[in-house]
Amino acid sequence: MKRAKGILASLRVVESLLLNRVSPTRSLHYQATHYSQFSPLFSSSSSFLSNQKAYTYVFPNTRQMLHFSSKPESIVELITNSIWSDCLEKELEKSHSTTLRYETVIYVLKNLEENPQQALDFFNWVSGKNGFKPCSTIYTLMLRILANNETMKEVWIFIKKMSDEGCDIDEEMYATILSKLTSNALKKFFKKMKQENAIDATVISLVDGILNSHSNNEVEKKLREVKVNLSENTILKIIRALHQYPFKALWFFRSVSSVQSHNAVTYNGILKVLAQEQSIEEFWCMVEELKSAGHHIDIDTYTKLSRQFFKRKMFKEAVELCELMMDSPYKPLVENCSSVLREILSLEMPDLDLLLRVFRKCESFGYIFPNTTYESIRKSLNSAGRLDDGRKILRAMRNVNTDNNNYRQVVIGLCKARRLEEARKILDEMEEQGCVPDVKTWTSLVQGYCMAREIDQALKCYSEMLKKNLIADTNLIEVLVNSLCSNNKVDSAYTLVINMGDKANFSHWCATYKHLIRKLLGEKKFEKAIDLFRLALKNNDNPPVFQLFADYISKDGTVEDARNLLKALNVKEEPSPSTYIRILQSFLKVGRQPEARILFQKFPDHIRNHPDICL
Template identity: 35%
Template sequence: MNRAKLIRLSARLINSLSSTRQPGLHSLRLNQVTNFSYLAQSPPFPFAKPTHSSLISSNSHQNVYFTTKSESMFELILSKDDWSVEIENELKKLNPNVNHESVVYVLKKLNQNPKKSMDFYKWVRDKKKFETRYVPCTLLLKTLACREFMEDFWAVASEMKGKGLCIDYQIYVAVNGALEREKMAKEAAEWTKFYDSMWKENGQNDVVKNVVKVIMGSEWSEEVESKLKRLNFPLSENVVFRVIWGLKEKPLNALKFFNWVVSCRKYEHSSVTYSRMARVLSLGGLMGEFWDLVTRMRSEGHEIDGYVKLARCLNNGDAVNLFELIMDGPYKLSEKDCIWLLKILAHDTNPDIDLVNRVVNKYVEVGNTHNKATYDCIHRSLCKTGRFDEAKKIVDKMRKAGFKPDNITYSQEVFGLCKLRRFEDANLVLNQMEDEGCVPDIKTWTILIQGYCAAGKMDEALTCFAQVPDKNLDPDADMLEVLINGFISHDKLLGAYKFLVEMVRKACLKPWQATYKLMIEKLVQNGEIDKAYYLLSMMKEQEYPPYPEPFVEYISKSGTVQDAKKLLAAVPMKGSTPSIEAYVNIITSFFNKGRHSEAKDLLYVSPPKVRRQKKIQKLFGFEPPKQLS
């Protein structure tokens, strides 16, 4: 990129764009370009007691016992180079409690070590008679999905299939992604075939569908129970798990089924079925039932599977309550889970510092230490709430703990200051960074520019933008998107258009596809059709797929057949012709708006294949208009 040219372009646009206005545009909420969540470590905040401490087992000695045993089992396996009789003898002396929860705990801890994971699994399966279960096996599959361990991978997959288990689509996608990242296209194709065959053989789709259909058909009653008894369906973890998920649109019915299989079919739920039931209740917002279920689950000795998936369905307060509950149990959450939760809390517009404190303190209370990631998370939350004095203290603690503040740390302070319109202080932070040898990166500059845009200070935003090349940085699509959103949110649509075209044509920037789409939508809404068409052509030049939807909506309301033909000519990528679907969409849009004459006129000049489409024949009757000779 010619940086000098970009500077000149930016400087010239500062005055011209600030005077360009388009009244009547609705403001847009700017997307935050603040994805810098690599969190940190700090001494604990004042401790806040968990709201749901009453749910935790009173037998704390037993919890410590199981935690110690599982952790010791993991550490023993990790300490040895290879699996051996010696390890097995030491494990025998340790006498660990080998159950679903402890096996899952160890496999999660070993997820970066495929060989030790497989050795451990073989030991619990062959020597401890551990039954093949869904969650441990799927954890293994994700760990073993690499070139060196494909033999073990297929052995576990085949074992699951042989036991009648089915893999969730999400697990299939995760494994497939891992194989593709390893550039194992052949294995990925075989995995897809295996997944399909597993579902054909073990899916029991008809069984699950029939059970779900009976329950969804009416409110729970004795009649429903009678119908379920007559179905006499097999009660496996796979079937119960899938029926519960199939009933997620009616969570109370799912709970009735969950309880019914226990009372009438004498089924014993596992951590897998409990966790899935908890997720369905949380999705339905039934928090009273959710916490009752969790209490019952813990009383029966089961632990939550998949904290992150479940916590995504909860509000922040309940997610923290569940975090505390699990951390007080025998199988602690990982550092990764803790950081994920702190990121979620920090991403709130106004983070709840009390919740942040509780997560940090609970993590430390059970024997963990902070890393830079937790420090950064605390710092971000404090900066976003304007508590800069406390934020500086966190940075001081970070330094004392041996972690040097970096672009992530300082960018959070810049964002918080910009949020409060303290731009002079935000610029001072950038100067401080340079003085300390921490050169502001493109994301730090983007945050500052975003702050100016949010405040309507577009001249200052463009001045910053013009300075970026002088800092040996190349403006990117994120920065461009922030500026475009800033123009639009302050009713400067034509200025945004001119700026975007200049940056693409003369500064060789490539915007995000979403930036193009937003600009096209706004231009069409404001009747600037020719400019929208020009952006459509720019999209195609940069090999983005066409975006005809705003044009179709506009043309169907007030456009002509000639406008429709122009769109059909503009949409195809280079060297191709308009698709049949494109013709059908525009004709249907005309028809749906009551403009039947225009729909017929466009149909007259359409390819013969269009008239043979069932959708078109349904609109016009069984004998659609014939093509003009």
């Protein structure tokens, strides 16, 4: 009840200070939406071979059975939300009576990286389907997934399969897998396998011939001369061996196409070599050729290409590739897109247009990023003065845990740009989204109006804040008092502080309090200055303003003013003799002996008889 009365009193004071009536706030409603087609519907711990746990899957608000479509993400969803069983295999068979594409298998495995057992179950199932033969890319991806001490047995099995089928491991994958293994035996076996799978003499001869060639025709001639089985794995070996010579790798690729068709595996292989600045035109032409042939960039290749582009500072190409993948059936994960945004933001001068291209593309597919990602983007946009784009990012944050701090930064940016009405509307947007503006957010807006010298609008905001039962903190009062004083509205500042009553913590804004006292005394409003001084003492604050009063009394004050000052000091305890001496001396120093004598006569007997006090 006491708090409510205090708020009502403050509210009446503020409204009396305004030139115009504060318009009633319009009603606000709560509307919060949170959606992401990629958000997990439940969480579960990963399970391994003999330690599986049953999963329960229930659609939100329904009891319907899971309907499975042929989209790659639906396969991932079905597998992750089920335990492997005959029933699951039948569901997969029903939707995929034909052989799965290479790109789809890569996509599913990539999305199952965090659950080796599920990845292994899927691999075993898809490998048993007629017409599907795992390539070295799939083997090495599975090996990376299984390179864990808990699945050591499966790692050995895969190494054996790869060795039997002549699959090799590229340098990057080799280093990645070795870094994850702790078994010395495995490390030795890997090194031995790497040596055994080294390019044989025939392939070395072909690579040397290609390096010494000067045209595509010469490469074709060399290919006819060297009798080599151009298997998928052999083609990948040769392409990787030519990675420092992208144009010669392309000559070889074209020469192979004259005798046999390329598939998704070899197309993805050549793209990794062409993703260099010197051959970027050829890279994009190959992407179009791959699409025309009915293939897609697989998600594992995309991850490597994106990493290559950023390593080579080819940010535009990385963004274009991300956009391309978002339009394909094999969309990058939210984490992949977040890494693209982070790479751009890491630049000293981020290309904000590229940043927004990625963000808008992902947003159009319902991607929801971590709060920190949104905040980093918004800060970069605001720093560059692109406040409108910053607000769009803020609106996109509605599906995550947007807090007052996110909105407050937008309010501050708009206020600095003197776009105060837009800043005010942000607070309405906050309430519509169920995020109630706190005192700090209101303070930012009030400060914005004060900086623009729109004091009446600042007071209106303060009034609205009080109507919402928010208690002003010292920062807000300090902002208002300083602004009112600067705009020659000292009486209004006085009224504002007085009506705070016991909530006025003067020790937290001592400089502002002294400034207000000085302004009141400068306008010869001694009584109001004493009222503030008395309030401060009542609240157990003792700001250092006594000398301001003493100086005022010595020049312009009366005996009655001096007595009122002593009475104010008597709120908690009687003033010390030294206090009486200082006030008495304030008259004597400026030659006002008559006033000093009159004041002395009004002192209490024990003060007049004090040995240190005499006239």
